[in-house]
Amino acid sequence: MLKLAPSILAADFKNLGQQVSDVSLAGAQYIHLDVMDGAFVPSISFGMPVISSIRSCTDRIFDVHMMVEEPGRYVSEIKVAGADLICVHAEACTHLDRTINQIKEAGLKAGVALNPATPLSVLDCILSEVDMVLIMSVNPGFGGQKFIPYTLTKIRELRNLCKERGLDTDIQVDGGVTCDNIRELIDAGANVFVAGSAVFKGDAVANTREFLKIFEEY
Numbered sequence: 001m002l003k004l005a006p007s008i009l010a011a012d013f014k015n016l017g018q019q020v021s022d023v024s025l026a027g028a029q030y031i032h033l034d035v036m037d038g039a040f041v042p043s044i045s046f047g048m049p050v051i052s053s054i055r056s057c058t059d060r061i062f063d064v065h066m067m068v069e070e071p072g073r074y075v076s077e078i079k080v081a082g083a084d085l086i087c088v089h090a091e092a093c094t095h096l097d098r099t100i101n102q103i104k105e106a107g108l109k110a111g112v113a114l115n116p117a118t119p120l121s122v123l124d125c126i127l128s129e130v131d132m133v134l135i136m137s138v139n140p141g142f143g144g145q146k147f148i149p150y151t152l153t154k155i156r157e158l159r160n161l162c163k164e165r166g167l168d169t170d171i172q173v174d175g176g177v178t179c180d181n182i183r184e185l186i187d188a189g190a191n192v193f194v195a196g197s198a199v200f201k202g203d204a205v206a207n208t209r210e211f212l213k214i215f216e217e218y
């Protein structure tokens, strides 16, 4: 199933609760929450207090993208804040297997994220253990960047790998996703689409509906 995950990084933070509730009512299935620590990525975004403050605004899946060094340190706090799914970067975990298991043992869905230049081979041992793989299609740290075209090949290769292994792992794509390139991403095998600027710049309800209308073609 195709799912839209609006990234609140591009939302209007002074009306955050309203924006989250608007995109949820418009039909977005996930809310994508970008936690940045100023170390793994250059910027600092937000953390637990913001996540917990908007938890009551929606019943949608809280998909927390941890752009944080050693994110295993925060699994229980992110869970308490309201996460349903925690996605950690392979590049940020010294003990990726341990961190993934920590997330699953906390009763949450677990995802692993790869930067654009990180090869799929790092997934070899962990692929069957995760619910989702996040393919970054920009270098993480900022919203509003341009989609990096070679990541399309990565998505295609990952979908083939999952098929070969009999896995129906969710493949999420994050960065520069728009209504203009989403069909290519669907064709390549992605099924969870993060969109920040393309949802929240302008009319978030109309933009959400436009994405969901494209999903109906499939």
Ligand code: DX5
Binding pocket: 007, 008, 009, 010, 032, 034, 065, 138, 139, 140, 141, 142, 143, 144, 145, 174, 175, 176, 177, 194, 195, 196, 197, 198
């Ligand atoms: C970037 C974040 C993204 C970001 C996407 O590091 O992981 O989730 O919000 O923003 P857009 O859709 O504007 O590229």
Ligand code: ZN
Binding pocket: 007, 032, 033, 034, 065, 174, 194
């Ligand atoms: Zn993200």
